[in-house]
Amino acid sequence: MELEKRKIYMNRQKARIVTQVTIDEDRNVPDVKPDMERIILQKGEVEPEEVRCSEEKGTVRGKLKYDVLYAAEGGGVQSLSGNLPLNEPVRLEGVDDKDSLTLDWTVEDLDIEMIHSRKVRIRAVLTFTITADGLVQEGLVTAASANEPLETREENYQITRIAVQKRETYRVSEELEISGNKPNLGELIWREVELRGADCRPLDGALAVRGELAVFAMYQGDGEHMPVQWEEFSVPFSGQMDLPDSTEEMIPDIDVRLIHSDMEPKEDADGELRMLDTEAILEMQIRLYETENVTAICDIYSPAKEAVLTEKEAAFEKILVRNSSRAKLSERVKLPEGERILQICHGSSQVMVDRIGVTEEGLEIEGALHVTVLYASADDTAPLRSVDAALPFQHLMEARNIDASCTYRLKSMAENLNVLMLGADEAEVRAGIVLEAIVLTREDMTILGDAELVPYDEEKIRKMPGIVGYRVQPGDTLWKIAKKFYTTVEGIRETNEGIGEEVKPGERLILIKQTDEITA
Missing domain, CATH: 3.10.350.10 (LysM domain)
Incomplete structure (x- = not known):
């Protein structure tokens, strides 16, 4: 007897490892930079370079990129930037080099303090989450043939299979023009690029990508005694990238992260430095699922010979729910006593998910939106200052019938961040958090593995x-x-x-x- 089988490919999570890396390093201020008087603002970003696995041993390589905005002795504002290398070994039991590794990271804590005017101490706690997915293959018998007459019984199976799984990068480039009422660019002091509202949608043979970059630049105006200037931009982007195996009906599960950004002054058509050449590189972990009904043979017999059947246990994944929801936040931020706001310069944010609980109703998500506000102060001796705030949130994402055996992936991103002055010593922070989750349930079943005919x-x-x-x-x-x-x-x-x-x-x-x- 000959059996024809339909191969079904599915993802199966083989390991999920969470590891923390502690950094404690000292760095000197370069000779070309003035002495430090006070730190105004700090930020740290992880730029991953490689995640490798071999014989159950993994390595995470990359760097922690840090930036410090500080008030210089004698007046003025300067910045200090640098990279700290990362080379972290991890144990990945049951994982081999054929498995797909997904890396997620969070800067849990960053503290940059002055040791003295020419040296800073950088302390950080980084959390890396490595997920190893293996490609599992199951075969469903769809046809049987033999020299003897056969009787077959068929059954319909609803199968969710992984159709596309790959990692791609998408580049966003934009030339931004300084407002007409601001002076030409001199020295670019501080730059920030944040990804907000990224969305990806499968098309036939392509992937549609859209989103928004929130860009902030602080620079010294060109000319003597020019004050520090700053400018904010909202940069929407949209485009397509080739994805030959994609179809419009596929179900997307795509994680998008900003892994690198750069910004350089550029001359305009008149030869004046009034443009900012901005570039961002997005990394996309693409998973596209396809749900289909497969008719397969579940039983065979023959009136001419005895059919000896071999059954086996198989597990198939089905998408239980794919949900997207938003949480709105609003909170007042009080300045330290004695400080007064003249103007809000810029606000930046980072979503930190602290806990995810599985309940009968769905996923209970707890966390906080960490916001940093840069503002112009009424204190002439310290005209630029910053304040940090944490906006806690709780949100129930509906996913009925979810249980502990289900697997899920959650994505979170801030959107519509807005900081408003309420008075000389108070500001209001408003923002939204986009939460997206895909939940897969596992269905165990007995399927036909093999069959042969023997004489009665x-x-x-x-x-x-x-x-x-x-x-x-x-x-x-x-x-x-x-x-x-x-x-x-x-x-x-x-x-x-x-x-x-x-x-x-x-x-x-x-x-x-x-x-x-x-x-x-």
Whole structure:
């Protein structure tokens, strides 16, 4: 007997490792930079370079990029930037180099303090989450053939399979023009690029990408005694990238992260430095799922020979829910006593998810939006200052019928950050948090693995009568009856006129044995 099988590919999470890296380093202020008087603002970003696995051992390589905005002795504002290398070994039990590794990272804590005017101490706690997914293959028998007559019973399976899984990068480049009422660019002191509201949608043979970059630049105006200037930009972007195996009907699960950004002054058409050449690189972990109904053979027998079946246990994934929701936040931020706001310069944010609980209703998500506000102060000796705030949030993402056996992936991103002055010593922070989750449930089932035909026990067959009168029992089907009495469903229908698709308990049937001895 020959069996034709349909291969179904699925993702199966093999390992999930969370590891923390502690950094404690000192860095000197370069000789070309003035002495430090006071730190105004600080930020740290992880730029991953490689995640490698070999023989259950993994390595995370990259760097922590840090930036410090400080008030210089004698007046003025300057910045200090640098990179700290990362080379962290991790243990990945049961993982090999064929598995797909996904890296997620969070700067849990960053503290940059002055040791003295020419040296800073950088302390940080970084959390890395490495998920290893293995590609699992199951085969469903869709056709069977043999020299002998065969009877097959089919069943419909709803299968969710992984159709596309890959990692890609998308580049956003934009030339931004300084407002006409501001002076030309001198020295670029501080730059920030944040990704907000990224969205990806599969098309036929392509992937549609859109989103927004929030860009902030602080610079020294060109000319003597020019004050520090700053400018904010909202940069929407949209485009497509080739993805040959994609179709519009596929279900997306795409994680988008900003992994690198750069900004450089550039001359405009008149030869003046009034442009900012901005570039951002987005990394996309792409998973596209496809749900389809597969008709497969679940049982086989032959009236000519004995069918020996081998069954096996298999697990298939199904998408339980794919949900997107938003949490709105609003909170007042009080300045330290004695400080006064003249102007809000800029606000930046980072979503930190602290806990995810699985309940009967769905996913209970707790965390905070960490916001940093840069403002112009009324203190002439310290005109630029910053304040940090944490806006806690709790949100229930509906996912009914979820349980501990389900796997899920959660993505979070801030949007519509807005900082408003309420008074000389108070500001209001408003923002939204976009939460997206895909939940997959596992369905265990018994499927047909293999089958072969062997000769019947002739003695057993001879002892069975050729014609049998049979009363249908509860739970009987035409298939079960035909298989038990060595006949066929079609043969039962021909012998018993008026039989419907289903038989009822108590019905009487005439059954004629159809073995090779009878046909001979």
